[in-house]
Amino acid sequence: MIDFSFTPKTLKAKKTAREGAEYLKSISRYYDDHEHEEVKPEEINRMKEDSANTNKIMAEPGPNDGGFLTMVVLNEEQSSGDPMLGGAASNMGLGNAAIGAVATPDQKARFGHLYCAMAITEPGFGSDTAAVSTTAKLDTATNEWILNGEKIFVTAGKRCEAVVVWATVDKSKGRAAIKSFVVEKFRKGITLTKLEHKLGIRASDTASILLEDCRIPFDNILGSPEVKAAKGGQVGAFATFDATRPIVASMALGVARAALDFTKGKLEEAGITFPYDRGIHSLSAVQKEILDMEANLDAARLLVWQSAAMLDKALRNSLESSMGKSKAGRAATLICQRCVALLGPLGYSRELLAEKWMRDCKINDIFEGTGQIQMLIVCRQILGFTRDQLK
Numbered sequence: 001m002i003d004f005s006f007t008p009k010t011l012k013a014k015k016t017a018r019e020g021a022e023y024l025k026s027i028s029r030y031y032d033d034h035e036h037e038e039v040k041p042e043e044i045n046r047m048k049e050d051s052a053n054t055n056k057i058m059a060e061p062g063p064n065d066g067g068f069l070t071m072v073v074l075n076e077e078q079s080s081g082d083p084m085l086g087g088a089a090s091n092m093g094l095g096n097a098a099i100g101a102v103a104t105p106d107q108k109a110r111f112g113h114l115y116c117a118m119a120i121t122e123p124g125f126g127s128d129t130a131a132v133s134t135t136a137k138l139d140t141a142t143n144e145w146i147l148n149g150e151k152i153f154v155t156a157g158k159r160c161e162a163v164v165v166w167a168t169v170d171k172s173k174g175r176a177a178i179k180s181f182v183v184e185k186f187r188k189g190i191t192l193t194k195l196e197h198k199l200g201i202r203a204s205d206t207a208s209i210l211l212e213d214c215r216i217p218f219d220n221i222l223g224s225p226e227v228k229a230a231k232g233g234q235v236g237a238f239a240t241f242d243a244t245r246p247i248v249a250s251m252a253l254g255v256a257r258a259a260l261d262f263t264k265g266k267l268e269e270a271g272i273t274f275p276y277d278r279g280i281h282s283l284s285a286v287q288k289e290i291l292d293m294e295a296n297l298d299a300a301r302l303l304v305w306q307s308a309a310m311l312d313k314a315l316r317n318s319l320e321s322s323m324g325k326s327k328a329g330r331a332a333t334l335i336c337q338r339c340v341a342l343l344g345p346l347g348y349s350r351e352l353l354a355e356k357w358m359r360d361c362k363i364n365d366i367f368e369g370t371g372q373i374q375m376l377i378v379c380r381q382i383l384g385f386t387r388d389q390l391k
């Protein structure tokens with residue numbers, strides 16, 4: 001039985017994170033307009049202060065709700081200000097979630113403080129993650145991994161301090177041989193080759209990265225170097241999806257909530273009320289639509305929280321994390337689109353953030369597995385099909 005009545009500590013941290021999000025919101029249009037511009041030092045300092053305040057609360061004595069559950073709750077708050085700006089200040093990239101999920105205590109101490117991006121996608125594939133062609137070869141003389149390959153569309157690939165790179169240790173052994181490696185940016189042989197110009201999440205950089213005989217210590221591999229076939233669970237690097245998908249999903253929740261709260265507020269200013277105790281037959285189309293969107297967002301949030309809570313309890317959550325990601329990605333995309341429409345011409349104008357939220361939230365239905373791929377995973381697991389039986 002999972003109970004989502006949070007501890008006073010989480011509630012306090014959530015409130016503090018929400019206040020910090022208002023600051024992010026106030027500077028987010030600037031970085032949307034100035035893609036790839038470095039965030040100003042005084043703004044980074046302010047964001048760092050806000051995130052330190054939240055961390056201080058979480059470090060206070062008293063019961064915790066769990067690491068991942070708290071992370072998704074706070075990430076939703078932060079993302080409601082801007083889905084990307086806070087990451088650099090709080091050192092939280094997708095790579096950090098992977099490290100949090102599978103790293104040893106020693107690795108957490110070495111890498112936990114670094115801002116880590118995640119590099120899976122290559123020129124030859126996106127959704128078909130089993131097609132990883134970047135290689136990691138062990139040099140037994142020096143006990144180092146040598147990485148070679150090209151990664152594209154790496155979120156925060158420029159701003160991050162390290163990249164969690166997916167590479168195969170033996171191409172002939174398929175998915176089980178795909179492992180993840182922490183590559184610090186100071187290593188020789190890792191080069192940033194391109195920055196993308198994007199539709200949304202323009203406050204983040206999206207980079208291409210080349211690995212040419214890039215040597216890293218043996219202990220930079222996350223999880224076991226052993227290549228073992230799976231018995232039902234996720235194998236090798238794939239296990240990190242169980243941790244990163246709830247984080248991406250919580251980003252979608254934050255953006256959609258910002259759009260919905262803003263739109264509802266504007267409608268209330270125009271005299272529209274939102275009664276929760278009236279029958280559907282007596283509601284106007286606008287009232288019904290807002291209440292429907294709220295219900296949709298709540299349903300997505302509960303799925304995401306469930307997937308994170310399971311992770312904290314060391315329960316297998318692959319099904320739930322895909323359900324949460326697919327529901328949150330889709331709900332957020334639809335909510336943000338409808339908010340733009342309900343706000344009328346102003347919704348489409350750059351005067352408000354509504355059009356930005358609509359552009360920003362689309363990515364949540366694309367990266368860390370598209371909505372279609374999440375549905376495939378869910379269907380396979382519920383129907384008991386293998387990857388070969390349902391592709």
Ligand SMILES: Cc1cc2nc3c(=O)[nH]c(=O)nc-3n(C[C@H](O)[C@H](O)[C@H](O)COP(=O)(O)OP(=O)(O)OC[C@H]3O[C@@H](n4cnc5c(N)ncnc54)[C@H](O)[C@@H]3O)c2cc1C
Nearest residue numbers: 118119120121125126127153154155366367368370372391
């Ligand atoms: C802004 C941005 C940031 C990104 N950040 C990162 C990052 O940090 N790290 C990283 O590794 N990658 C990142 N990516 C890459 C992202 O994960 C991929 O774009 C995504 O996995 C989809 O891959 P693809 O673009 O090659 O699409 P494809 O795999 O070519 O898919 C194209 C379309 O076909 C659908 N499709 C594919 N296979 C199936 C199937 N079997 N059944 C039904 N439909 C299917 C897909 O859902 C999609 O709609 C980022 C991408 C973007 C745009």
